[in-house]
Amino acid sequence: MEHGALGNSSAGNFILGKKEFESRRSAECVKRQGEAAGRKITLVEVPDWRKNREITESCQLLQQEIVLSTSLCAPGPHAILLIVRTDVAFREADRSVIEGHVELLGEKVWSHTIVLFTSENYLGDTPIELHIESEGGALHWLLEKCSNRYHVLTTESRHAGIQVQDLLDKVEEMVAENSSCHYEMDREILKDTEERKRKANERAHQRQQNVQKQRQNIRSQIGDRKLSELRLVLMGHRTAGKSSAGNTILGREAFELKTAVQSEFKQGTVADREVTVVESPCWSESNVQNTAKMYQLEFMHSLFLCHPGPHALLLVLRVDTKYSEMNNRVLEEHLELLSQNVWNHTIVLFTHEDWLGQTPIERHIESEGGALHRLLEKCRNRYHVLNTKVKNDDMQVMQLFEKIEEMVEENKHCYYQLDQKILDAVKERRRAEERAKERELKAQRPREENRAKIGEYIVFVFPHEHMHICLKPVHICNDNYINVHTSA
DSSP: OBEESSOHHHHHHHHHTSOOSOSSOOSSOEEEEEEETTEEEEEEEOOOEETTOOGGGSOHHHHHHHHHGGGGGTTOOSOEEEEEESSSOOOHHHHHHHHHHHGGGOGGGGGGEEEEEEESSSSTTSOHHHHHHHHOHHHHHHHHHTTTOEEEEETTOSOHHHHHHHHHHHHHHHHHHTTTOOOOOOHHHHHHHHHHHHHHHHHHHHHHHHHHHHHHHHHHHHTTOOOSEEEEEEEEBTTSOHHHHHHHHHTSOOSOSSOOSSOEEEEEEETTEEEEEEEOOOBOSSOGGGSOHHHHHHHHHHHHTTTTOOSEEEEEEETTSOOOHHHHHHHHHHHTTSOGGGGGGEEEEEEOGGGTTTSOHHHHHHHHOHHHHHHHHHTTTOEEEOOTTOSSOHHHHHHHHHHHHHHHHHTTTOOOOOOHHHHHHHHHHHHHHHHHHHHHHHHHHHHHHHHHHHOOEEEEOOSSTTOOOEEEEEEEOTTSOEEEOOOO
16 A cells, blocks of 8 residues: 555565556556565555545545455455655654555554555665654654554665565564464455445446447437537636646647636647637635635636637546535536536546546446536536546547537537626626726825835945944935935
């Protein structure tokens, strides 16, 4: 298990002495076998969780895979290796995140856990104990939970065999402490999780078939026609990946990767289409009623930037994060600022497809259930997933365009028309901008008048260690001499 960043793969390859694990994120466990230090080894790589996300924010797919990881090395693992990087600070928030994810396996799992520190020679000759004592509280708690069992793997070291040998010796010592027993997952929990995964896979397959059939019916009506122009609006939470999605769609670094407080639009020619992409301001996790009026006006103004109206509103969601009831409530409140028929022009756009690996997006959807299902139903089961790490994959962008064109066909060739509510918001925003300029000018005028009265300043620096530096106004006399008021 690994906390926060890719490290499972390199540690697994180091232990097995060869490249068995790919250095990429994956939503499912990966099992590999080999030999090390004269022993047959089975290693299971568990999907990594996000460093700053509590267990309540992790998607169901990840939670299921953590639980099922123990069944891939039946009858059970001899050791749980919890990977912690030495070049990153370990804080109280990290402790809480690790506790929640590890204890999905049960409270007794700590008796079978070793903290595996990884380092690309970051520590140098510094002993790991000095690092531990320097970090303090949170890391101390983690080691105490593991009965102070820990080991360091320096992946850049030439002494790989010795490091792996020492690690396996510590594993055997821990097994002896546990009465020569491996870790055994609660069978009822394991059985229930396996059943939920099986049903989710069945529903995912059915969803794929239903969506494919629905798209085929619409595509038969469209034929080879395609829109020569596409106007798109990206909406979502500040960490959803709107800017990355916009860059992927346009095939270039058009949007800066930052939290947007104002709407921004970029244009380009993609797949023989003139494409306008508008990034709306990021919304927070608070209710719309608690957000500033300026933000609400800016949010509605984003649709006006692709006048006369967008062909599609793309709701951007991270695929590696839980979609909660609160997320759904905030999203719906934002769209309620627009008109009711906005859902007819909306597609859910999942980002961070690289985390899914070979897992279909439908498996994630069916594992989440509840709030995500209701959102997709409102959007008539229109969704797409983007790998924003890949900028030159024309196929994934082409498939998105095709889905947008199919939606436009369903809407009788109409885009989302700007209603009076949006037009009024645009007018109010312009009036607010005019008032802001007037206020700025009004505030500057007295400052300029005061500065004109003050005149210039001269600073005297006296080379005496006890002399004060004096700053006094200069008065220009008629005899062209300068009188300066000084004080000691």
